[in-house]
Amino acid sequence: MDVVAAAQGFAAMGSESRLEVLQTLVRAGDNGLPVGDIQLRTGIPGSTLAHHLKFLSSADLIVQDRQGRTIINQANYRHLQALAAFILEECCTDQEMGA
Amino acid sequence: MDVVAAAQGFAAMGSESRLEVLQTLVRAGDNGLPVGDIQLRTGIPGSTLAHHLKFLSSADLIVQDRQGRTIINQANYRHLQALAAFILEECCTDQEMGA
DNA sequence: CCATTATTTCGATAAATCTAGAAATATAGA
DNA sequence: TCTATATTTCTAGATTTATCGAAATAATGG
Helix, strand or coil, X not given: CCHHHXXXXXXXXXXXXXXXXXXXXXXXXXXXXXXXXXXXXXXXXXXXXHHHHHHHHHCCCEEEEEECCEEEEEEXXXXXXXXXXXXHCCCCXXXXXXX | CCHHXXXXXXXXXXXXXXXXXHHHHHHHHHHCEEHHHHHXXXXXXXXXXXXHHHHHHHCCCEEEEEEXXXXXXXXCHHHXXXXXXXXXCCCCCCCCCCX
16 A cells, blocks of 8 residues: 555545545445435435545545446445554654653 | 544545655654654655644644744554544444345 | 436536745744 | 744645536336
């Protein structure tokens, strides 16, 4: 995980609306959720939601998979875990003792 | 950690420049670093850096402490850890089994 | 092919953010 | 107090983002 990808990931989580969408998907588990269900649970209008889902998907935080005419959205747990790990990954590597 | 604070925290990490500044402080450990040192290590101009540090500090990601005429910046490890934990905290709580 | 459902793209406006030079502020020491 | 050092505030332009209605696209069933 390079700093560019990480920044993009955090930026995608850095909006209240989008973080709520992401949390909804994280809670939903491996089955994922269709766009319409997310719309119902969050109250976000379709066009706005599509915008946010695109943002999340560009950042690799979710995966979209078409099934017939609905689109299933799933949290990308691997990537999310990698981002969580990234935050403190290099903790204290430059720290000097004493002082 | 509520969703508002979390979104603010992730937004603060969601810029490449700012994430680099934060990483620099995470690496620096508990001793922290003066603004000038961060400036040297990152190459970011003073006024821009001050802006980013304020952003990070508003989001509670770093703590600033004046010592004489220099300002020591330290990563707020507690808060960073809480943010890392937040990401997958509620994983799968809504998941239904089978099918 | 037509109607229906699901989702996205278009378009436009408002708001927030990024950047950095110049000026201002704060502190310490001579 | 005068000077040097450290950092911030001011200011402003360029870029990005957020929002959402209306129109367009995609897929299904009759």
